[in-house]
Every structure is written in C-alpha cells, then in structure tokens.
Amino acid sequence: MKKLMNDPRRYVADSLAGFAAAHRDIVRVSPEPAFVARARLTPRKVGILAIGGSGHEPLHIGFVGAGMLDAAVPGEVFTSPTPDPILSATRTVDQGAGVLYLIKNYTGDVLNGETAAELATAEGISVRTVVIDDDVAVQDSEFTAGRRGVAGTVLIEKIVGAAAERGDDLDALVHLAGELVSSVRTMGLAIAAPTAPHSGRLSFELDADEIEFGIGIHGERGRARMTMASADELADRALDAVMEDLPRRRGDRVLVLVNGMGATPPAELYIVYRRIAERLDAAGVEIARSLVGSYATSLDMAGFSVTVLTVDDRLLALWDAPVRTAALSWGC
C-alpha cells in the first residue's frame, strides 16, 4: 500500500511542519519536544490540553485554537506522547489558572499524562486530569483497562474549551468534563483497515464481505466480526448499542456525531446520519445539534462511529459558542 510521505520516521514531524505553515494565524508548533499550542494564549484562563497519538487527525491538533484546546500533544502514529512534551506543553499553556488534561482512555496516554501532571505539580502548576471512555464496544481492550476513549472526545473538547474560554475555573471544568464523560457514548465499526506508515501494510485483514463491529480508533478488535450489511442496518446496530448504554437522566435532547474513520466519503456518512435521525425521531429523541464528518479518524480506515451526548440548554450554549481552529470554526 502506498502512503504520501517522505520517510515513515518523519511522518509526524513533516505533517506538523505543514500544519504549522498552513495555520500560523492559529497555532505555534514546537517541533522538539513536539506539541501544538495556540498562537495567542489568554491570560488567567485555564489551559485545556489534549493528549494522544497521531493518526487521528483532525483530533487533536485540528482543535487547537480560540474556544477549544490551548494545546495538543500528539506523539507518533498511534503512540502515546512521552511525559516530556506533555510537560513542555503544560508550561507553555499555563497562565496561572492551571491546566486540565483531557485524555482518551489508553494505558500509555493515561500513564504518561499522570507522570507529566506530577512533574508539573512539583513545579507549582495546578494540573488536573479527566479520562474519557465513551466507547461502549468493549469493557477492556488490547490497549486499555476499561473502555476506550474515541470520537466523543471531540464533543468534550469543544464544550469544555468553551467553558474555559468564558472563564470557568479549574474545579468547575473538571466537574463539567466529568459530567460530559458520564453523558456520552460511542460505537464504531470498520469496513476496511487503515495502512500504517511504518509497515506500509493494512493493520488487519477483513474478508470481502466482513466488517469489524466495535472497532477502536487504532484498529483494535471490537465486539465481533460481522457480515457486511446495509448502511441502515449498520446504523441501527451502532445506535442501539449506544442508546442501551446512555444514561438518559437529562431528558430527550441529544447532540449526535456521525464520525468518519478516515476514508469514508461524506456522502456515505450522510446516508448513515439519515437513518440515525429517522430512528431517534421515531423514538421521540430530539437531535438538538449534529455534526457529520471525519473528526476522529484512524488514518485511512473506512467506517464510521455514532456518538450521542445528552444535552441541556447550558451545554448547547457552550456547543454554540464561537470556535476558531483548523478543523472546527463557527461564530464570531
């Protein structure tokens, strides 16, 4: 399989250099240790920092900017960043109000994040961590104790980022992030595997009519191999898995993300969304907001995930708040 790259060892470095050149109005990129931070930080604001390996773009670097993240620490492809770049990014974004780490639940990310948090704390920076585990597919996985963190992270980064922008303090943001983690669920599937830059090979094999249901965003095994079905049937299965698990204490308004895994055309994501909207409407659940696109990807994997977050007016106001990043931009 071919990859558009110069050298697999320079995949992330070259990409970050291009990202820096394309978005110099929004971000600054530190090449070594590698992290992405806002070009302009806001004095006395809590810093929101995301941790996690590369290969999931636009997650997280595409969400650095006003109204969302202050920094993202990417690591190599599908590889946790070490504590060193996390600590450097923490020092850069700390404006005296502390820093909140948003971490998808993968063992390496959590351990390295916690180590960096301890080191930063020893330097007098207030750091708190929130671990995101929205994936309902499996209870434990190859790379996690407990559930994995997947596309729900996009929604949490937006909403927590907006709350930090309006001036919420670190305690309030930890509380909000925790509330969001408990209110969001995701289920995904793959119809074709991604090609890893280092091996140049597909990261797993699927038969011509086979899919992986409950896939992780690194191509980890999910719940089951299944036979390929229609988009409506696949959407139903994913939505059922999400809704069975979703706490509904806040009533019947939700924010829905239909997320592409990388290689799936927008037209097909909208085919899936059509069914999700039809099903939720029939169930009396109001989709207050939606997002359809490839936001938390796995290189060029084909497939989709469905994320549902229960919302109220307070969360919707934060969702609607202005944002200006490479990958999400709206408002003033």
Place this chain on the structure above:
Amino acid sequence: MKKLMNDPRRYVADSLAGFAAAHRDIVRVSPEPAFVARARLTPRKVGILAIGGSGHEPLHIGFVGAGMLDAAVPGEVFTSPTPDPILSATRTVDQGAGVLYLIKNYTGDVLNGETAAELATAEGISVRTVVIDDDVAVQDSEFTAGRRGVAGTVLIEKIVGAAAERGDDLDALVHLAGELVSSVRTMGLAIAAPTAPHSGRLSFELDADEIEFGIGIHGERGRARMTMASADELADRALDAVMEDLPRRRGDRVLVLVNGMGATPPAELYIVYRRIAERLDAAGVEIARSLVGSYATSLDMAGFSVTVLTVDDRLLALWDAPVRTAALSWGC
C-alpha cells in the same frame, strides 16, 4: 469492495436526505427534482448556482449557504444533472437579479447547464454561465473538450459567492468569475482508485508502486502512469505543472489549496503542504492564504491535487469574507 449504502440506486437520494436533516439551519433539499438551496435566500441578490455530478462532496452541496452558493444541483454519482433540476433550482434561487451558473468543464454539465439557461431565459430569468477549466493535466479528456474543471472550483465558488453577497450585479460577477478562471490552475494525482457505488468495484487498477499523474476527479486518465515517489517529489511535480502554466500578471501573492481526493489522511495532506510552502517560499512567492483538506473529492480515491490562484487585496477580502455552509464556515 464494500460501500456504506442501502441500494446504489438510492445512494444520492439517501445521502441528500441525511444532508438535509443534518443542515436544516442552512439548506433546504428538494428531493425530486433533486437540488440543494439555501434555507434563506437574500432578496435582490444574484443567485450563484453550481452544477455537477455527486461523489465529489463536499463540492458542491457542502458550499451552499450564506457567503457562497445559493444552490447546487448534484446529479447522480459522476453524472451530470439533467436540465430539469437545474431549471427548478434556477427558479428557486432567482430573486430578480439573475442567476450565475458555475460549471466545471465536463461536456454533460456544460450542455445541460446551457439548455437549462435557455429555458430559464425563455421564462424571463437572466442567466449567465461561466465554465471552469483549471486542470492543467490534459488538454482534452474522456469527458471534456478542453481542460477539465477540478478543485479550483472551490476557490471560485467562495470568492464569487462573497462578491454576490456584497451585492455585485450579474455582469460584474461574470467578469469576476472569468478573471478567476484565468488566474487559477490545478494538478492532481491518484495513488489508489475509488470504488463506484453501482459496480462495487475499483474504477481503475494501479500496480502496487504505480500512480496516475494528472488524474481527473472521476478517475479519468491523466498525463501518465508513474512510479510512486516520495511526497516531496510528488508535490514538486504537481506544483511545477501548475506554476509553469499559471499566468503571473498580478505579482507574487497566491492562495494555495492542497486538496485531498477522499481517502487521504489530513496528516498526509499537510506533509504535501509542507513541501509546497517550502518551494513557493524559496521561489519568492508569498502564500497569502491556504486551505488544506478534502474539498473536491472523488469518492474514496486516494491522492491529492495542488491548486494555485493568483490574488490581490481585492480577492483576499472576498476570500476572508464571512461564510456559513456545511463544509466551510468562518467569520461572523
């Protein structure tokens, strides 16, 4: 190859239904005859209407909204819409100031657009057409007399849309669009073919180390089959082809689009952009603005194109003007 769909005959219809449900704040979708128009039209504004087959999303439906298109008429996958939906869309968007059709140069699109324009004119609607032919790859192709229209269309739709929004009249918009067509050039390549919904098969075959240089956005043959090379070498070849052909009368400021063909990860597009920026910088050409992402796609084809548009302050102000569509959104 698997596709996320219910029935190939419903591929576009299901997708448009999902698009309508996801973006009801921005668009209204007419299912039959099929077209997408703004939810709220602006009285006395010239209507900007784009014509062209589906499978290139977000082009064009994702660009309908304030500051860009008033309507898009999609057709089936890689198939021109017939005059009937074009005429219906024309009637819908005409606000008494006339309608401008932006048409990528493909024989079917041009013929059907011209037929619809004649019918609309007979009904008393002022219609003008501008044909976009930015692709430097080939002089004629399977589906065109003359050069093809490809990703440069995104830039033209944005800039002409902004000019219409500020109140330019039909003559001025035709003049502006013509000026843009003469100032923009694109070169693309594919490293993997797309899968067509109807056949379920790859639309062409490439050997393991082979690429198609100068590909069209329907997988039409380009200039040459080549051996796969590094991202920098491929970027150089594409950029050289563009710059050799680009009129430079306006000096040395450009807008650059590095466009993904569908399945190429953002990380790899930024690897390409890194080289483009380096090369233009070394040549003393200032990149005044840039856009990196999958905006004019060919289903799940892998590859990229490079588009360069020469710009001045007047065009940059139109580029920067607010836009609110499903796929491009910035400003207030």
